[in-house]
Amino acid sequence: MSVRVELLHNAVRPYAWGSRTAIAELLGRPVPTPHPEAELWMGAHPGDPSHVVCPDGGRRSLLDVLAGDPDGQLGAACAQRWGSRLPFLLKILAAEEALSLQAHPSAEQAASGFAAEDRAGVPIDSPIRNYKDPSAKPELICALTEFHALAGFRDPHRTATLLTSLEAPDFAPYARLLAAQPDADGLRALFTTLITLPQTALDVLLPQVLDACVLHVKEHGEFDAECRTVLELGEAYPGDAGVLAALLLNRLVLRPGEAIYLPAGNLHAYLHGTGVEILANSDNVLRCGLTPKHVDVPELMRVLDFRCGDMEVLTGEESAPGLWTYRTPCPEFELSRVELESGLEVRVDHGGPQIMICTEGRATLTTVRGDRLVLGRGESVWLAAHEPAVLVHADERTRLFRATAGTD
Template sequence: MDRLDNTVRPYAWGSATALPELLGTEPTGEPQAEMWMGAHPGAPSRIDRGAGPVSLADVIAAAPEAELGDAAVRAFGPRLPFLLKLLAAGSPLSLQVHPDRAQAEAGYADEERRGVPHDAPHRNYKDPHHKPELLCALTPFEGLCGFRHPAEAADLLAGLDVDALKPYVDILRAEPEADALREVLTALLGTDRAALADSVDRAAAAAAQRGAEGGPHAPAYAAYAALAHHYPGDPGVLAAMLLHHVTLQPGEALFLGAGIPHAYLSGLGVELMANSDNVLRCGLTRKHIDVPELLRIVRFTPGDPGILRPEETDGEEVYDTPADEFRLSRYVLAPGAAPRALDARTPQVLLCTAGTVVARPATAEGAELPAVDGELRLAPGGSVFVPAGEHVTVSGEGTLFRATVVA
């Protein structure tokens, strides 16, 4: 069991205060967007086993079976297949989708064959892996997730009473659902940005007014107006109006599978994802947008965004998803309660988000060892890596998130 020393990424959309408040540190005045926990090559966590800090990625690469277990290596290769994050959104992230496994493998192989540099701004596929992800709110958390039914999107756009949007309203009401969503998104992303800027501004002004007036769509209208404030004239503001606006309460989560357009808007959460960098952007960004490839990846299927709530079994609250590369669960620990023994079959990253959690080495039967030399006390933001086969118990008074793979 190793305490993790983690990197905080200062992306421009990050909150300047949310992570410092959780970690109990002084704000720097700069955005602090994500704290990464894992072995991603872009910012691997560091551990110290007595010879000084070393990259967790290097430790795993040197002995993958010992660190990850034979089963995980057979299933996912000699790499930690997930990345755990604390994510603090102070302003909206880009509107984006992720490919499925087959699309990622094919896209990566094609760009490798064509010699597209890995750091090229127009490269779509950084690796051959898919990137399902799960976001669990620690504070009220706003996001956009998945397509609305076209009739609902049409009513939302019509409510703005902007003449330039009426052709999109007509398409959404007249065409079959998938065709309507594809046609409108293609039109929005394929039109010159400057030509749409006035329509975006008019729609944003109307959305701000509707949001202030109240009503069932007021929170969504207010969110779209806020997007336009951050990204004036961006066609992605209109594309976002095709998506569900969601507000998660603490403990609620969203699972984002392949091809599902989404964007995080504001709030602090725990994010767990497959260990990949593959992102295709739809808008709300100055970065490269490959419209033909994006339209090939997006799944034009409307439906409920599917807010997840954990299911509790023996004190472990599990967020059930179809992903194999990761499994997220939560323990809410009470003082005086018996220590919880964690399943040792798989590699784990443990993260404390509230209170104080004590992690101790244990026997295979789940009994704590008498020596406390290996005991680790975790304050909010503290995290540890537990190799496969290492038995650990957790206790204390606080909240602990456990990231691992599906056994």
């Protein structure tokens, strides 16, 4: 079977931090769900691949589809670079609670870390294994609802102001450490100190910091949002050094359609909201805190990027009427957004694999050879590389997101 344009059946991942309404509402299922639903996966991840829905009603794993025809499905250039592996994974991410504070390695760091753990005989499914594969894992999150996140180290001068405004006596020496050297090296020194504090010290320091944050909020201080976030994290993760690390990061609120790109080494945590996430097809995560899972501080320090400043918020570049593209330097993926009023249409072209999901309205997709497929809210479609041009017609006001390989 030559798969060209087919609907996808996708897996829902039930992590504890997920929502009992967001993904179910998108898919048209009853709410609330019995258990939290955190991510809807669209792609060919070995752990939970999508399945194409065949004309006869059967289903076929996208992994098998790609393995059977990598050049036709992925395109010659993509197949030459990535083999039969789809380089990206598209998700709907619905966070009701904060995710772990984490960073991802570069391609070089992942390859060396994966090889080192192999040599050391660490089983691939071990809970202390950092590297599940030898690949980088950059990612981009685009808000569907108001989306809250911590991402990237804040300008150290601003962070020094925040830290010195907290009236916590035992925390004052740490605040002075950054105030004396408000640059990337000072941030590295302070972060390293905080994240390696013994539990006995954390048990004394954290209550003081949380009390100081309560006072800051009551007095309507300029870092209200940052302090409220620390209070929420401190309640959810008592005694966790990640709560202190959160004080050093940019606190972001994305409006629908806004996105942030998270390259290798960017320390981040998603806090609350629903978004479209696209990432390289990898499982490599180095955790810093806000989690009961394994934290490897030396390896985390090897991958963290302490360059600091405001995170760039992307709104998309309008590459055609109704088509916005979120440009990044990432070779594994690119995300686009299609927004059309009823009756309007736009042609989308790409020489590689594509996945589209409709998050609002309904659209009719027509290929150059005349095949037609109606895509409703919550439905997604696989577009093989040998079907490079598709006309998207909005049957009503419509919003879709499109995942492709990068264009570098």
